Amino acid sequence: MPRKRSIIAAAPMADILRHAGAERVSEPAARALADVVKDFTFEIAKDAVKFAKHAGRKTVKREDIELARKRI
């Protein structure tokens, strides 16, 4: 099982912020964005798993992700 912290790293978040137009990015900002993205990803994932189980499936499918996205 991956640890949450290792999945969304701060360095690519700083790249994304610069890609979005930032001239400079503070280290706490990059870490904060990683935390926000990590929390969001796990929220979507948990909902998608619930929806798959509710539909009587063991496999999470694209439709579960789409439904989870709509809920947030």
Next chain:
Amino acid sequence: MPRKRSIIAAAPMADILRHAGAERVSEPAARALADVVKDFTFEIAKDAVKFAKHAGRKTVKREDIELARKRI
């Protein structure tokens, strides 16, 4: 500049879904989650950059990320 697609990969998304309780994850589901997360990350990043500029700063700070998060 990183390409959007390369930043959020499908494989770690499948790991996160399994971490959230999925027994199996379809490949389209993993890709859909990567797309959702990628879009969300760029939305937050763009808002954070706007807020930093609005505050007269060239540096994106943690407070910009926090404000962007609250808006979504």
